[in-house]
Amino acid sequence: MDGSNKNNAIFRAISWHFSNSTYTGKIQPYDKRHSKFNPWMLMPAAVIVQFCCGSLYAWSVFNEPIDEEITGDAESSQAAISFYIAVGMLGFSAAFMGPWIERNGPRKSLIVASSIFFLGNLISALAIYWKDMFLLYIGYGVVGGFAIGISYVTPVSSLQSWFPHKRGLAAGFGVCGFGGGSIVIGKVILPLISAVGLPMTFVVLGCCYFVAMVSSAFVFRLPPPGYSPFSRKQLKKMAKLTPQPEIKLTAMESIKSLDFCLIYVVLLSNILFGLVAISRLSNMITQLFSKNAHEAATMVSINGGLNLFGRLFFSVISDKIGRKSCFIIMLMAQFFVVVTLPFYIEQDLYIPFLASMFTLTMCYGGGFGCVPAFLADMFGASNVGVCFGLILTAWSVGGVAGGLTFTAIYNYLIQHGYSTDDAYPYVVNSYWILSFIIIGLLSAIFVRTSLKDRLLPPVHGEWFKFRIFSNMIRIKKVSTFPQVQVLSSEQYDEEWEKYLQSLASSQTVEIEDYDENCELKNNQEKY
The missing domain is CATH 1.20.1250.20 (MFS general substrate transporter like domains)
Incomplete structure (x- = not known):
């Protein structure tokens, strides 16, 4: 019974963690006309954070110097394991810490991640100084990889909230710095090793990453509730043209x-x-x-x-x-x-x-x-x-x-x-x-990707459906053989109209407008 309760408690904790992603802090007000803050400042800040994270992809430059320093054999290929551990931890921390990032906001998340990444670099320096490969796996692989996962997600999430009208551009700037960091840091590592030595290289780079990432963290903030990048006139015009x-x-x-x-x-x-x-x-x-x-x-x-x-x-x-x-x-x-x-x-x-x-x-x-x-x-x-x-x-x-x-x-x-x-x-x-x-x-x-495709319930006998250009392909089970039904956009729109009419008689659905494709602008139904 105790074991069952413990397992249930763990399950409830995990379920609560992933179900609660609402920001719990105080959101600063933002007035486009009077505020000194400009959302476009987030773009270069995101590039700087991702630039530091991109140093992960320059790790291969460290492999031979670290192997030679710790094992005495430059071709032992033991240092490369740190990279694989870091990539694995990056995915784990990004997945597990996502709700925590949303609850705590971008600024706190980046400050915490920057501190952990700095700690990971210091542990790596000690590992090389003490010639301890296992400690290197912990320092850069586990600790550093965990921090990079948080740092990678945070700017991307924030930019998507501030730029709903340019989500593609925001996403591009949110991740492009990662590629730039791998190029530049890869060229810096060997000259820095020659100048200050291998252990101190991690200390110097760690300090640089920490200062750059924390400075960028103070630029980040969340948009206030109801934020829109458009003026009221633009919103009215868009409501008529592109709901x-x-x-x-x-x-x-x-x-x-x-x-x-x-x-x-x-x-x-x-x-x-x-x-x-x-x-x-x-x-x-x-x-x-x-x-x-x-x-x-x-x-x-x-x-x-x-x-x-x-x-x-x-x-x-x-x-x-x-x-x-x-x-x-x-x-x-x-x-x-x-x-x-x-x-x-x-x-x-x-x-x-x-x-x-x-x-x-x-x-x-x-x-x-x-x-x-x-x-x-x-x-x-x-x-x-x-x-x-x-x-x-x-x-x-x-x-x-x-x-x-x-x-x-x-x-x-x-x-x-x-x-x-x-x-x-x-x-x-x-x-x-x-x-x-x-x-x-x-x-x-x-x-x-279409609202109709996601909300329209399956018809009797339907296995699945998918869209090819303007036509909807529906696969139905008839007797023992599947039947392929091709619906034109007009036929599919008729089914959508009937579905809306059935909803109107059973529950309230707010429809402010819908375009020529009969797509809802604002739907209050719970999907």
């Missing part, structure tokens, strides 16, 4: 929904190839195409810049063409890359190979740039912290599980007669990656 539907969901309802699960699969499929291929780009250039290390390093730097560009480019155009359309475009582009890449490698076509890898990297970055706005559109800006934190576990799953799978297949083939110069180990790996891209593409098609 925006909303579905009110709690954080728990959001993460348990089918659409969230589909978006999770979409993001995982979109970043999987990038996670396993980008880390091997330098090796592929030197081993498969016999280029020198200097050229490989140059291409890796250019590739890092395109990662940053992809985060901004796709997030900005998603404001025009939609998040779902962007993911479909990115996954289709990756499908083409994976199909053609083996041919380029086998035929030693270097320029097409680089073009393919650059395209892949842009799509990889674009996924991170689009998904925060996608989640805000689907589940509301108030749930972004929770949803974005949880969906970042796809990053950890892809990086760890995908990387281990790729490496296991690659090493197996190398041990059975193939050399590192052969294309075949990469060709074989492309098969399972291609299957994930196809699954992601299908999942993107099934995501219900």
Whole structure:
């Protein structure tokens, strides 16, 4: 009985944690005409925070110096484990701490995360000084990774609340600094080691990160209730021309929904190839195409810049063409890359190979740039912290599980007669990656972005439905065989009208306006 009560108490605590994401502090008033604060100040502040977090992707520069310092063997590959632990902790902390971030606000969250990250760097410095690899795993992997997870989510969540009219742009700025940090910090590490030594490098960088992140934290705040970036005249005009539907969901309802699960699969499929291929780009250039290390390093730097560009480019155009359309475009582009890449490698076509890898990297970055706005559109800006934190576990799953799978297949083939110069180990790996891209593409098609698609109940015998352009495809079970029914937009609108009429007789539904597609502007029904 006691054990049952204890388990129930733990379950209730976890359930309460994820169900309560309302800010508990005092929100500062904001008057656009008289306040010195400008929401656009949040953009560079977010870039600075993400820039510091992006130092994680420069960790590979530390591997050989740390291995040589602690183990005496620069090729022991023990320091690299810190990176994998940090990526895993990043996903865990982003998922678990999302509701805490929403309850405590961006300023407090960033100050706490900055302090923890500073502590992680100090522990790492001590670990190297004492030549203790396990302590390094704790310091940078566990403590540092945990802090990066909080720091990564916080600016993104805040920007989505302040810029509901430019969610794509806000998401792009919210994550683009991560790519920039990996490029710049990667160039700073070795000169800094030469100047102050390896342990002190972590102290110096930790101090710089702490000052930059805490200074940026004081810029962040939450918008007051009822905040809108538009004037009253603009709101009246927009209500007539482009009404925006909303579905009110709690954080728990959001993460348990089918659409969230589909978006999770979409993001995982979109970043999987990038996670396993980008880390091997330098090796592929030197081993498969016999280029020198200097050229490989140059291409890796250019590739890092395109990662940053992809985060901004796709997030900005998603404001025009939609998040779902962007993911479909990115996954289709990756499908083409994976199909053609083996041919380029086998035929030693270097320029097409680089073009393919650059395209892949842009799509990889674009996924991170689009998904925060996608989640805000689907589940509301108030749930972004929770949803974005949880969906970042796809990053950890892809990086760890995908990387281990790729490496296991690659090493197996190398041990059975193939050399590192052969294309075949990469060709074989492309098969399972291609299957994930196809699954992601299908999942993107099934995501219900329309209010009608999400609220209209299934008809008798319906398995599921999905939209292709203006037509709705409905799969129904008839006897033992499925039946495919294609509904035109007019037929689907008729079903929607009947549904609204049935609601009017049983419960109150507030409808201020709806456009030519019969989409609700403001719906008070609980989804």
